[in-house]
Amino acid sequence: MIELRGVGKVFGQGDRQVTALHDVSLHVAPGEVFGVLGRSGAGKSTLLRCANLLERPTRGEVRVGGQDLLSLSPRELRQARQGIGMIFQHFNLFASRTVEDNVAYPLEVMGLPREAIRARVAELLSLVGLTDKARAYPAQLSGGQKQRVGIARALAPRPRVLLSDEATSALDPETTRSVLGLLKDLQQRLGLTLLLITHQLEVVKALCGSVAVLEGGRLVEQGRVQELLARPESRLRALCFPPLSAREEPPDAGGQRLELSLTDAHARSPLISTLARRFDVDVLLLEGAVERVGESRVGRLLVELRGAPGAVAEARTFLRDQGLTSGEAAHG
Numbered sequence: 001m002i003e004l005r006g007v008g009k010v011f012g013q014g015d016r017q018v019t020a021l022h023d024v025s026l027h028v029a030p031g032e033v034f035g036v037l038g039r040s041g042a043g044k045s046t047l048l049r050c051a052n053l054l055e056r057p058t059r060g061e062v063r064v065g066g067q068d069l070l071s072l073s074p075r076e077l078r079q080a081r082q083g084i085g086m087i088f089q090h091f092n093l094f095a096s097r098t099v100e101d102n103v104a105y106p107l108e109v110m111g112l113p114r115e116a117i118r119a120r121v122a123e124l125l126s127l128v129g130l131t132d133k134a135r136a137y138p139a140q141l142s143g144g145q146k147q148r149v150g151i152a153r154a155l156a157p158r159p160r161v162l163l164s165d166e167a168t169s170a171l172d173p174e175t176t177r178s179v180l181g182l183l184k185d186l187q188q189r190l191g192l193t194l195l196l197i198t199h200q201l202e203v204v205k206a207l208c209g210s211v212a213v214l215e216g217g218r219l220v221e222q223g224r225v226q227e228l229l230a231r232p233e234s235r236l237r238a239l240c241f242p243p244l245s246a247r248e249e250p251p252d253a254g255g256q257r258l259e260l261s262l263t264d265a266h267a268r269s270p271l272i273s274t275l276a277r278r279f280d281v282d283v284l285l286l287e288g289a290v291e292r293v294g295e296s297r298v299g300r301l302l303v304e305l306r307g308a309p310g311a312v313a314e315a316r317t318f319l320r321d322q323g324l325t326s327g328e329a330a331h332g
């Protein structure tokens, strides 16, 4: 649905040149939620703006819905953009227009009749839960409500693709969760293809099926979120699970420390009680976390096994056979 091939972007000229993107290629399948994760300055906004040609790449190809955007005339491009909605970190609402007039704006530009606009706006405001705010002005709304208006406006022309430029970065954690929930719901209900950029891992965990990690204008990793999290050496996993500080501390006498990597299947099984019952070992949870990613859970835990040496050895073998450890003790 969205395909970037060998996209490069250089800003400025001569010795003032900044290369914001180097040879970026990615493919977002229809109906997929694809996140681009990166720090400030990594080139995320530039990449997103290249996907609808708000920024023209210096090189490479941009295809959306099979159309080569770079080959379109200005008029054709305007038409193609109606199929590509966009939402912004700072909402970009018209302060002097009411909520309903903000949502109506793209439909007015398209030249729809007034009655059709009125009906569509009512439908959109109901979709984002803002029917009672139709006559309010942006200044009278909370950040979350403003973003809901931004989402309704982006969806007004019935786009098949939605681009999200740090849509929740200006919101508090609770509002972020509610806006992410709305986006997920709309994406599923409308079958949208969603390309989003973010510096928030939480957004990737809550929404994305696939992710690319952007560093210094280069995609250094991309793939299915679940698969990357299952790979011990992936950047995504390192971002999700920072280093364990207790790893280097010596264990109790006779104890053995192990780092466990939990997949969804592990997280759903009664792991600790199985160890205790079957091998007669005690299990201390020292550090780590189990995180929810989409509908699944993944985790990394540092545990210490205590008990008779034979029992601890058997428990370790069991954990290794279950794919929970690489077989290597963190310590002990």
Ligand SMILES: Nc1ncnc2c1ncn2[C@@H]1O[C@H](COP(=O)(O)OP(=O)(O)OP(=O)(O)O)[C@@H](O)[C@H]1O
Pocket (backbone or CB within 6 Å): 011, 012, 018, 019, 020, 038, 039, 040, 041, 042, 043, 044, 045, 046, 047, 199
């Ligand atoms: N219009 C421009 N002119 C010159 N340089 C630019 C322009 N836009 C972006 N850049 C540069 O390109 C690089 C990538 O910027 P970009 O805004 O895409 O990063 P980002 O990952 O979105 O960062 P942030 O999250 O801080 O917005 C930066 O070095 C930035 O200074």
